[in-house]
Amino acid sequence: MFGPLAVTRYLRSEALRVALLLALIAVSISGSGLLVRIDHLIFDVGQRLNRRAVPGDVLIIAIDEDSLDRLGRWPWPRDQHARLLQALCASRPAAIAVDIAFSEPSSDPLADAVLAKALADCGNVVLPLVIEATRVGGQLLESPPIPRLAAVAVGIGRTAVRLDEDGIARAVDLREGVGAATWPLLAEEALRVARQLPAQANAIAAPVTPLVARHELLRDQSRRIEFVGPPGTVPRLSYVNLLEGQIASAVFADKIVLVGATAIGLGDFLPTPVSALGQPMPGVEVLANILISMRDGRLISILPMAPTLLLAALLAGVPMLWLRRLMPLPGLLASSAWVLVLGAACALLPGVAQLWFAPAGALFAALFAFPLWSWRRLEAARRHLDQELRQLRAILPESQATQAFPAEIRRLDFEQRIAWVQAAQRSMQALEAQRNEALAFISHDLRTPLASAVSQLESPDGCAPENLLPSLRRALGMAQAFLWLARAEALERRQMKELELTAVLEQAADELYALARQRQVSLVRQLPEAPVWITGDFQSLERCAINLLHNALTYAPTGTQVSIGIDLPAAGEVTFWVANAGPPLSGEQVDRLFQRFSRGDQMAENPSGTGLGLYFVRTVAERHGGEAGVTCAAGTVRFWVRLAAAGVAANHSSP
């Protein structure tokens, strides 16, 4: 059986199954990278929300439009860079990173020499190394500065950042190189020179060099950059202003100075999470962001794949913790809140703990949790409903159901099922009411005459048997009337047979002939000669007529007559009636007559009445799809029962 306990158990195992399914969804989404753009979106939102104070000790010497206007077209002669460096070094900055590729000798060897001397004089300048693919064949080449400059630079590092699938720069690799991931970042080198490299960055493990893949780009220790703000956040000074001595040299003391292009025309721009596509960030500012992140220990670690999948799977199952307990609406709200909280937490996590967890899988699963669980719960509810319906169908008597139960529950839709259960519930209530009536009947109507008989028997002077008879007869009559009524209430149209109504009424009149004689009332039959066919229940219709006749004989004055007859007012309609002479009944009396346990005013004259007779008549009429009533005219009281005729030819004579 599918009891309440079974439902609970079923849902518990179901919750586990749904949690597993959610975990599977989360893992497959996370593992396949199908929704990686969602991850990026969340990360970018987090970056934009995460605002930090801009540190003042990192400055950009910008090769901007103004400088290009005043100093001429790019590339500039290298001795000009040498002059800039000399001006910079005079104010003793902590380190200088020049984000200009010197990978080929300049046309003027003297300029290279001047630059080399300036680099050597400064002693704290780091230079970039570019890893680029050749135009043909795609072979990767590391392009360091020319040896002459490389020799005097205190450090050489990469400026490359990693572009994601959507073309946005979010991550850098701490080590990278062709054949072996050995080159550090330019930012790291600048920090090392400035002695500001945090301790944990010093401990960057030496990468293991694989024996194969000699010519592939190897990357190691990917980190995400924490941006301090949109492009332009890091303070910039114009190259030309510095060169022309318009800036006080003290500005640069103990600061890390980055030299690089910000002019649009020079093309070194990257889209970043903090910049819209229309406003990309100059490469040198990205470098400044990397540098600040690294120095402050705020480079964002990326959770590796295995823990990511595990975490995604665990987070996916979380909604099941409350979905099992909550009703649908709170469940929906809680699940929606969970999606928001999870997304927000993952967006803010990099800013708080320098850790990035890609949440798309867990989020997607969280979105699915509510529908999946609702589906399972509806399914469980449906099964329960079906089970209940089946049980109800098994225990409810057919006559109680307003409509027949469907043979195939499977075909019903949900609303129909609910309607069926409601109908069944109404039937149950009706049954309950009947049971209460039966109890009331037994406890009062049946017990009273029996108790009176018993008390007479127990009286010390004894009693004559004929004194007992009235109360015993009354009890028996009550029981019989109640039984008939119960049977009438269970009548079903499809069990009814075709029968001839005049025979039924003749028989009822036969039955009461003796009583009529005893009361000196003549019984007149006004029945048609032609047979009247109806569909009905022989016994209850006969009892109906008997009750009406009995009633009429009881109330008819001595010497008058009681008639029984049939009217055929219209095709398909039959009315049989019983009439007696008597005073007209008031409207109130008429209303009460057909009620249960009611009696006429002459109750005192007729103590043997059960009060069920006319209610029985009404019940039988209604069960036959007809009605019962009474009309009073010209000193005659006429009780009638209207039924549907069987719709067959009335004259059914035969050979």
Next chain:
Amino acid sequence: MRIAYLEDDGDVAATVSGWLRAAGYDVECFVSGAECAHAVESRCFDVCLFDWIVPDLSGREVLARLQIKLRRAMPAVIFTTGRDAEEDVVAVLNAGADDYIVKPLSRALLLARLEAVTRRQRGVAGGSLRQDFGRLRVDHARRQIVLDEQLVALTERETDLALYLFQNVGRALSREHLIQVVWSLTPDVDTRTVDVHASSLRRKLRLNPEYGWRLVSIYGHGYRLERESSPA
């Protein structure tokens, strides 16, 4: 006349067997259905009076068993039952019982039914060519029925039915049985034909209590023509 009486209620059994013995019947009472069945199989009884509900074998089960064992030597069977629902009564009659009496039993009714059943067994009614019921006289040889000195005009089938009913006063006759007897030569007669003819006879022969008769329809299953005890 030997009667096998199956009844598990001792008080009722004592009362009823008292009535029967007083009426000159030889009664043997049984409390157990199995015992009763065994006795009726082994010894010769003329009538069985069975209660419907008995602890071990019910009256109907005894009836079914006897029908298998005794076949044509089956005694007449009357059921006494507290259940007067149509389906119960019709089921008993269909199972092969000759008649039924609804409890509580009345002495007069029981004796009348027993009389009717045993009369059939003695083959008395069929032997008489003329029956005189006071206002109604039946002449089987001439196939004529006279009511208050007036010859009643009946159709052929009505006459057949009337004569058969008068031969079997007090017996329950199923409609199927009546069709076999009265309409044996006519194919495809439905039960409604019987009802129509019965109604017609009731009217034409005044088969009502005023004239000392009752033509009882047994829930549409069949008919029983009864002599009313107190005619006007």
